[in-house]
Amino acid sequence: MSARRIFARPARFAAIAPYVWMVLFFLVPFGFVLKISLSQTAIAQPPYEPVFDLTAGWAAIRAAFAALSIDNFRLLASDDIYVFAYLRSLTVAVTATALLLLIGYPIAYGMARLPKRWQAVAMVLVIVPFWTSFLIRIYAWINILQHDGLLNQILLALHLVSEPVVWLSTDTAMYIGIVYSYLPFMILPLYATLAKMEPALEEAASDLGAPPWQVFWLVTFPLSLPGVGAGVLLCFIPVVGEFVIPDLLAGSNSLMIGQTLWLEFFTNKDWPVASSAAIVLLVVLLLPLLLYERLQRRQLEER
């Protein structure tokens, strides 16, 4: 038996602790979300009717199953607030991801063209803001975007506007916040594929007479598609459920699903409806997650 095989056995035992932890604190909680999404709202603590009472025996469990209600899900489908919240979340996520791709691609492309030593420096510079607190970065933008903030002061000083522009509590501010926070997630996978690309391919296209935009569109971009896919999903999925950025930067007239869920949970204290909203959100996100998983596996096989 090779040494590698001997090593595999104790390494499998290493899985026990993390496995148990993730089942207990990641998988099982979803069981509770599912369970509570199927129960009735109650004005008590906790604010829902228990669905199962295992001490009461088999008959009680059967009765409990009969009492399971999909009312919460029906409510989600019929209540405009939820339908709009899901639609708005998707719209915001699609728009933000497109912006991120447009802004992140040139930066990643520039990084990949740097001399090797400078590439490492640039990568650290892109990662560092990711280490800096999310909330602080959003707060930094409030400083800039508020009524008498820096942006308006500069615009006024340059006589570009005659009176302060309202930036805060607008969609523009929200998109600035999202692009700012998620940019490293877009740049890094793009840079990873662009840096691996052979410059000879672009040179060949150029030598054969392709103008620069054609070189980019017919050679560079198609070859970077795995990075584009990874970047798009890494940004799209968390943005759909985003809570902090729209709450602090966007107006309060149309909410995203993450905010609606939060309000339903903390303000309305309707845990069953919040749980079913979470389940629907999860299902909506499962599709891109599965796509991402498949993409990763394909990349691994290509290596």
Add this chain to the structure above:
Amino acid sequence: MRKFSRLSRFNIASLVLGLAFLYLPILILVIYSFNASRLVTVWGGWSLRWYREIFADRAMIEASWMSLRVAVASATIATLIGTLAAVALSRGERFRGRTLFSGMLYAPLVMPEVITGLSLLLLFVALNAERGFWTVTIAHTTLTMCFVAVVVQSRLGSLDRSLEEAAMDLGCAPVRAFLSVTLPLIAPAIVAGWMLAFTLSLDDLVIASFTTGPGSATLPIRIYSEVRLGVKPEINAICTLVIALIAVVIVIASLASKLSNSQGESAAPL
């Protein structure tokens, strides 16, 4: 014809603008934290006034202390378990439930925090657990161990396996070979993983809001409730302190990753 390996003017412009976009807002925040004026946007000269006010704010101090304790505890547990997970994934070859295992490890990396927080709160309520330090610590451990696992796993993946195999050929038991050969080699990645877990925990608002109880707010929860009421110069100061703390952590982590570079292998990406 080295046209495409050279930087064009467009490349340089997008790099400079991109980095300016990433750093200027933080820089502005730090500068304004030393502003003497109460009006956040009017420059009234340099002053440490707001830093003095923070240290007089008991609620802020308590929240900071809570955040630090949670970050240290959850980062430590997450590093232990996350490293085990990384070892199982990169050296365990095939075992039953491996797909589920890696799925559970990668899902929290992209899952909206609102969902993770909600599900953990429902678990704690069902278990009748008192919410506070331990529930937040468990929640943060669950999230950050996934990041630790990714960082350590990428280091393990780039490691030359023949070193382990040589140790075992020379009669080392697998566990002994791991402890005396592999572990020292991946130590820098483990340090980097701990640092990442620490800063992620220090940063988290959403999951902490769901899993903490009354009277045990973390620093981001305090900052968030202040920010909602409007911009205050004290917040600029506390944010600057957090940035400074994280900067120290990054420097240590990058030293650790330099150390791992000098050992001949390519470092973990974070």
